[in-house]
Amino acid sequence: MVRRTNTKTVQSVPDLNVVPAVKTTAYNDINLNAWKDYDFVKTDTLWEFPHRLKEGGHSNEYHGNFIPQIAQQLYWRYTKKNDVVLDLFFGSGTSGIEAINMGRRCIGVELKDELAEKVSEKFTPKQLVTDVNIICADSTTELAKEKIKARLEIMRQDKAQLLILHPPYDDIIKFSDRKEDLSNCASTEVFYDEFQKVAQNGYDLLEDKRFAALIIGDEYKNGELVSLGFECQERMKRIGFVHKATIVKDMQGNERAKGKLAPLWRYRALMGGFNNFKHEYIMIFQKDEKRKRKLERLNKLAS
Numbered sequence: 001m002v003r004r005t006n007t008k009t010v011q012s013v014p015d016l017n018v019v020p021a022v023k024t025t026a027y028n029d030i031n032l033n034a035w036k037d038y039d040f041v042k043t044d045t046l047w048e049f050p051h052r053l054k055e056g057g058h059s060n061e062y063h064g065n066f067i068p069q070i071a072q073q074l075y076w077r078y079t080k081k082n083d084v085v086l087d088l089f090f091g092s093g094t095s096g097i098e099a100i101n102m103g104r105r106c107i108g109v110e111l112k113d114e115l116a117e118k119v120s121e122k123f124t125p126k127q128l129v130t131d132v133n134i135i136c137a138d139s140t141t142e143l144a145k146e147k148i149k150a151r152l153e154i155m156r157q158d159k160a161q162l163l164i165l166h167p168p169y170d171d172i173i174k175f176s177d178r179k180e181d182l183s184n185c186a187s188t189e190v191f192y193d194e195f196q197k198v199a200q201n202g203y204d205l206l207e208d209k210r211f212a213a214l215i216i217g218d219e220y221k222n223g224e225l226v227s228l229g230f231e232c233q234e235r236m237k238r239i240g241f242v243h244k245a246t247i248v249k250d251m252q253g254n255e256r257a258k259g260k261l262a263p264l265w266r267y268r269a270l271m272g273g274f275n276n277f278k279h280e281y282i283m284i285f286q287k288d289e290k291r292k293r294k295l296e297r298l299n300k301l302a303s
């Protein structure tokens, strides 16, 4: 800035002690100049929520939903106000309800039409036009992608700003009898391949430098631990996502059945030599097109 005093022209020096009031990243609204005020935002790799949030429009009627606190944490960390969250396994709409509560928008894709219809009733007609778009489709398909693109256009967005993937944990819970349902895959290997198709659609529809969250747990099958989480994590990386974090979330106190079968499972564990799951994972990834292209170039040179 140039200032004129009497006869001299003086170049004024910016005051380095003046800290801008608000400093944020490109992907959230956390004011880094007041970072100590955000102790409610989790940055560690162990998440414990003793109780499932039931207020704020959430009900706990859907077997296999995640707790609203997961959406809250993800939104604080990885979205700005008005951003669009894309959830490719919408289920009972937890991500959509929390989007409304926190001033975000959401596109949710769910395979079961009767569920998609029922979940729509949780939102007002106006919210369904401006803030929450529910699509009934198979998220593995090109058709689902086209439908999402059309909704993004209505919301005046090219891409979404956060991707949420909360797939069935293989066949632990059967969500329907439909063959396209990821809980009905012929084998776990097919489940991984179908999951990867959904994740690829999500990658293509996510804005560059933005984040994706995968919520998943492991299973025991035929007397063996099957690390669904770690294999899906590898599939995300294969697509080109950068792996940023693996969070272990304590499930105790969050389950619907409140552990009524716990004594039976403890007996089975003692007999079978395995351990009972008390955790699931929240895995965080980032899309970085420049880094992906660079790695592809290096790999090509190396081969």
Ligand SMILES: C[S@@+](CC[C@H](N)C(=O)[O-])C[C@H]1O[C@@H](n2cnc3c(N)ncnc32)[C@H](O)[C@@H]1O
Residues within 6 Å of the ligand: 062, 064, 065, 066, 067, 088, 089, 090, 091, 092, 093, 094, 095, 109, 110, 111, 112, 137, 138, 139, 140, 166, 167, 168, 169, 175, 176, 180, 181, 182, 183
């Ligand atoms: C683990 S639940 C998601 C629950 C959700 N996060 C919530 O809080 O309610 C998985 C959902 O994915 C749906 N689903 C399974 N296969 C699908 C597919 N191919 N395309 C879209 N949705 C699918 C199931 O019907 C089920 O509702």
